[in-house]
Amino acid sequence: MTTMSKIESEIAALPPNLRAEVLDFVQFLKQRHGLPAAPAAVPAAPDTGDSALFQALEAAGFVGCIETDEQLATTYKNRLDFSAKYGAQP
Numbered sequence: 001m002t003t004m005s006k007i008e009s010e011i012a013a014l015p016p017n018l019r020a021e022v023l024d025f026v027q028f029l030k031q032r033h034g035l036p037a038a039p040a041a042v043p044a045a046p047d048t049g050d051s052a053l054f055q056a057l058e059a060a061g062f063v064g065c066i067e068t069d070e071q072l073a074t075t076y077k078n079r080l081d082f083s084a085k086y087g088a089q090p
Contacts, residue, residue, distance in 0.1 A: 011022055030037060050058075 011019055014022065027037065029035075
């Protein structure tokens, strides 16, 4: 059995929180010895023509979380509540 397969079997037997500690330790060792960090795995998103920022916001559930009319940019003043404002009312 190779060292790598021994490490894999030992890590597989650990609970998730201890696996995270092992990962932290490996990253610490790499940093301490000046080794390059592993590139972050980025899942390939289907090409929808949207920007990476839009795709990330959509994946996080931020995009589409508010429903309103499409003309909000031109009608927002009609929806604002000025009752707490001092002085003249619009």
